[in-house]
Amino acid sequence: MEIKSFNFCPNCASKNISFDYRKFNCNDCNMVYYQNVATATAVILRKGEEILFTVRNREPQKGKLDLPGGFTDPDETAEESCQRELKEELNITTPLENFKYLLSQPNNYEYKTIPYKTCDLVYEVTFPIGTELAIEEDEIAEVKWININEINLDEIGFVSLRKAVEYYINNQ
Structure with a gap:
């Protein structure tokens, strides 16, 4: 399940983001957001x-x-x-x-x-x-x-x- 509604990093506004199962990653500022249950x-x-x-x-x-x-x-x-x-x-x-x-x-x-x-x-x-x-x-x-x-x-x-x-x- 992907977090489709996130298009920008909420920390630095970068579009260089990726999703891994339940984890959002910003590839520029290294912010990580886990979507826990x-x-x-x-x-x-x-x-x-x-x-x-x-x-x-x-x-x-x-x-x-x-x-x-x-x-x-x-x-x-x-x-x-x-x-x-x-x-x-x-x-x-x-x-x-x-x-x-x-x-x-x-x-x-x-x-x-x-x-x-x-x-x-x-x-x-x-x-x-x-x-x-x-x-x-x-x-x-x-x-x-x-x-x-x-x-x-x-x-x-x-x-x-x-x-x-x-x-x-x-x-x-």
Whole structure:
């Protein structure tokens, strides 16, 4: 995956640049920039036999099914990221100790022509009884509760989350 949107060195403005897998090199000033993997989280929110899916309201994968979650902020644990994202996206408050780690999956996330490699950490949590959902409409078009036996994996936007949900279904 190449960082296509960089045409100049951000340090010296040279066009004499090259890319090597995940590394940007300036051949004039010797600046090196590593595009390291970003951490993202996703939450399988369970209520009985159903899982809550969001429908993406923006690219990438606009209109496709997604799981609540997002990028982990600096100095934040993965569980804190899950907790924050559920609060921001759905107005759900869940104690940190309720998040159960399931698995990780690599993902390709292209945002505004910049490719990001992520490691998606997937957690499970039970939907808190009596919670009223309030969706963040900028990111989420709607939510769908789907029975575990009726999930169409092809409707899930990101391959990493398709694999995670498939794993979850098969290991019930």
